Amino acid sequence: MDALVWIAVGSLFAWLWLLLGQGFFWRTDVRLPAREAPAEWPFVCVVVPARDEAGVLPESLPSLLAQDYPGRAEVFLVDDGSSDGTGELALELARRHGGLPLTVGSPGEPPAGWTGKLWAVRHGIGLARARGPEYLLLTDADIAHEPGSLRELVAAARTGGFDLVSLMARLRVESVGERLVVPAFVYFFAQLYPFRRIAVDGSRTAAAAGGCVLLRADAAERARIPDAIRHAVIDDVALAKAVKRGGGRIWLGLADRVESVRPYPRLRDLWRMVSRSAYAQLRHSPTLLAGTVAGLALVYLVPPVALLAGLVTGVDRAAAAGGLAWALMAATYLPMLRYYRQSPWLAPLLPVTAFLYLLMTVDSAVQHYRGRGAAWKGRTYARPDTALDEG
Structure with missing residues (x-):
């Protein structure tokens, strides 16, 4: 006893x-920090790695193409060896919905030592860098953005002087399993990586949410992204650590205007x-x-x-x-x-x-x-x- x-x-x-x-960590009021519209909106390239995502693209991709962004922006979707027509569907959605220019590329199978997603991200960043953007938005194929999402991310990065601004997308919570597991997933993540500590200069805590990461292009080059993290399965945390280790300032918080549309209907x-x-x-x-x-x-x-x-x-x-x-x-x-x-x-x-x-x-x-x-x-x-x- x-x-x-x-x-x-x-x-x-x-x-x-x-x-x-x-x-x-348990507080949920860490949202996009104070932001002001910059005098001149920078050029942004959006990179979307996608493998067998035909089921979610009709909900997510049109939201990116329809971004209400005052500056120049382009979308690069990287079809990572899909077998369900992901690349063809992306082009069809762009023709149907219009909006931001879309380029679809394919990197082929990843070489030894690379995870598939990061190999696709590398290809997408390579295509984007040829255009000379100031920022890269790395976002997953299952993430839907409200029309002002990109504008707010860029304004927050510029106002706060951040090299990386990431939002933990609001995940889908509809099935019984999702209700039981998903909120706890984010709760446990915040417990491991308290959001308030991430933005503190000098803090060793570093994390990002891979579904939505706005990254300065020059910070990505300094941190050798994604080559320096090519092995990483938990690539978002590895990316944030690489940027912070390279002297970059980073911020992570919960999203109000960014959501995942991927369903997890069964516990398995x-x-x-x-x-x-x-x-x-x-x-x-x-x-x-x-x-x-x-x-x-x-x-x-x-x-x-x-x-x-x-x-x-x-x-x-x-x-x-x-x-x-x-x-x-x-x-x-x-x-x-x-x-x-x-x-x-x-x-x-x-x-x-x-x-x-x-x-x-x-x-x-x-x-x-x-x-x-x-x-x-x-x-x-x-x-x-x-x-x-x-x-």
């Missing part, structure tokens, strides 16, 4: 530290999304995996277990510590649920979601040691490497 009390108290102290000492779809990169996040380290499993258990699973066990056995101190830790957990999750317009009654279920994430992380390690590594869109990377290339 003494052990139960001490474990419950340890979990409670962990939550007190997370509440106050982890950059107020969400499982695959998380497990494909979870072990890469841990640098394929068994030690970090063990620590992560223990940490998830202490922080998310102990509180409800301690409360219930304490009530059953009459150990009031364990029940009190577990109940208070569970209450703090639910309270910190409520802002994210409100951001995603979900019921507050999902907040007490966060331990269930955390247990699912624990299983997904273990499954990611199992797949890695079976030689399957990170698999996505028909490609498998046996040993993805999230470390930046120092060479």
Whole structure:
């Protein structure tokens, strides 16, 4: 019983530290910073890597072509070996909707040492650089932008003097699995990379959201993007670290005008999304995996277990510590649920979601040691490497 009390108290102290000492990660008011219209709007090239995206392009691509941007802008969609007619559909959508000029290119299969997406991004950036843009907007094929999105991103970058401005697109939340997993996904991401710390000069915290990254072209060259991160499965975080290490100023926050249209109707779809990169996040380290499993258990699973066990056995101190830790957990999750317009009654279920994430992380390690590594869109990377290339 003494052990139960001490474990419950340890979990409670962990939550007190997370509440106050982890950059107020649970707050959802980090949105695009103050911005003013520049005297002259810079030239922007939008790069969209796309592999087998015919299902989502009709919702996403027209939103890019229809951007209400006062300056010059062009869109480069890179068809990364699609088998569903993605490139042809993109050209048809451009003919049908008009708007910004669209160029469709294809880089061929990636060489050894490159992930498919980053090889496509490299090709797209190469096409864009021939035009001489000041900024690059790297955005995924499933991301829809409201008409003023590009204008606001550029204004925020110019006003704040940022080399990289990234928005965590609002993900789709409609199915039961999406309601249970998606808000927690963003919550956990913010816990690992508190948004408030990212923009602080001198802070080592660096992250971006790959679905929407506005990047100064000269900062990309200094950081050798994407060559320096060509191995990265978690490419958005690696990109942000490379830019910050190169002296660039970066900013990341939640989006109001940028949304993902990709559906995850079944839990196994969400499982695959998380497990494909979870072990890469841990640098394929068994030690970090063990620590992560223990940490998830202490922080998310102990509180409800301690409360219930304490009530059953009459150990009031364990029940009190577990109940208070569970209450703090639910309270910190409520802002994210409100951001995603979900019921507050999902907040007490966060331990269930955390247990699912624990299983997904273990499954990611199992797949890695079976030689399957990170698999996505028909490609498998046996040993993805999230470390930046120092060479």
